Amino acid sequence: xxxxxxxxxxxxxxxxxxxxxxxxxxxxxxxxxxxxxxxxxxxxxxxxxxxxxxxxxxxxxxxxxxxxxxxxxxxxxxxxxxxxxxxxxxxxxxxxxxxxxxxxxxxxxxxxxxxxxxxxxxxxxxxxxxxxxxxxxxxxxxxxxxxxxxxxxxxxxxxxxxxxxxxxxxxxxxxxxxxxxxxxxxxxxxxxxxxxxxxxxxxxxxxxxxxxxxxxxxxxxxxxxxxx
Ligand code: MN
Numbered sequence: 694x695x696x697x698x699x700x701x702x703x704x705x706x707x708x709x710x711x712x713x714x715x716x717x718x719x720x721x722x723x724x725x726x727x728x729x730x731x732x733x734x735x736x737x738x739x740x741x742x743x744x745x746x747x748x749x750x751x752x753x754x755x756x757x758x759x760x761x762x763x764x765x766x767x768x769x770x771x772x773x774x775x776x777x778x779x780x781x782x783x784x785x786x787x788x789x790x791x792x793x794x795x796x797x798x799x800x801x802x803x804x805x806x807x808x809x810x811x812x813x814x815x816x817x818x819x820x821x822x823x824x825x826x827x828x829x830x831x832x833x834x835x836x837x838x839x840x841x842x843x844x845x846x847x848x849x850x851x852x853x854x855x856x857x858x859x860x861x862x863x864x865x866x867x868x869x870x871x872x873x874x875x876x877x878x879x880x881x882x883x884x885x886x887x888x889x890x891x892x893x894x895x896x897x898x899x900x901x902x903x904x905x906x907x908x909x910x911x912x913x914x915x916x917x918x919x920x921x
Contacts, residue, residue: 702752704717704718705717705718705751705752705754707754707756707778707799707834708756708834708835709797709837710834710835710836710837710840711840712837716796716835717885717886718751718754718886719751719884719885719887720748720751720884720886720887721748721753721754721830721890722747722748722873722877722887722889722890723746723747723748723749723774723889723890723892724744724745724746724890724891724892725744725745725746725747725892726739726745726867727744727866727867727891727892727893728861728865728866728892728893728895729867730861730865730895731861731892731893731894731895732867733895734896741867744868744872744873744876746877747819747820747821747825748821749824749825749829749830749890750825751888753825753826753827753828753830754830754832755831755832756831756832756834757828757831758831758916758917758918758919759918759919759921760828760831760918760920760921761827761828761920762901762902762920762921763826763827763828763829765806765809766806766807766809768807768808768899769804769805769806769807769899769900769920770804770805770807770897770899770900771804771851771858771859771897771898771900772802772803772804772805772859772897773800773802773849773859773894774801774803774890774891775798775799775800775801775844775849775863775890775910775913776798776799776800776801776832776888776889776890776891777798777870777873777889778796778797778798778799778835778886778887779794779883779884779886779887779889780794780795780796781793781794781884782883782884782887783878783882783883784879784881784882784883785878786875786878788871788875789871791870791871791872791874791875792843792870792874794874794883795838795870796835796885797836797837797838797839797841798836798838798841798843798844798913799832799833799835799836799913800832800908800909800913800914800916801830801831801832801833801890801908802830802831802832802851802906802908802918803824803829803830803890803893804828805824805829806822806823806826807897807899808823809822809823810822810823810824811823830890831916831918833913833914836912836913841913843870844863844910844911844912844913845863845864845869846862846863846864846911847862847863847864847911847912848860848861848862849861849862849894849908849909849911850909850910851896851909852906852907853898853900853904853905853906854904854905855905855907857896858896858898859893859894859895859896860894860896863910865894866891866892867892868892870889870891873889877889900920901920903919903920903921904919904920905918905919905920906918906919
């Protein structure tokens, strides 16, 4: 007797630098407007209003190094981010112990159908149609915190075809990694395999087929993603 009535979907699993075993993904939480200069460029007050989050789907993560230009849009933007991978979770996690739950960090891109996101914002609708589409989250190998520590400062940049577009410093995050973990855990039960995408610095903009994006973060190396 088969255990399931249909074909079972695969477990989403990401490569870990220096390991053969992979990191299994449960959920993805993404913070909005977490760098002041990016909040301003999107037309918002950079003051420390409460954080807000949206979600992508686990299988939107893509370590292939290629990003297929998605359908139903003519304005796809890059957002360079670091992703935080959790090895444990819980609810009401105190700030002081929040980093104990982190397995590691990876370079990532929160690719966005900006035109569809803009319409959704205007109509007060959810953002998934602009954010949570196929292969919308290119991601690099995970660097375990046991090896690299917990990066809280250092340059984060993104170039398109070698030209610098996004530039910031991890220390410019309005909500720091422990704060995001603690805050999310008040609203959701966090668990092993959860991923938090930590927001993007200023300079977001469109890409087209054939463009090559390169994200670099001090201490995490760089990742190249080609738009196909
Ligand atoms: Mn983002």
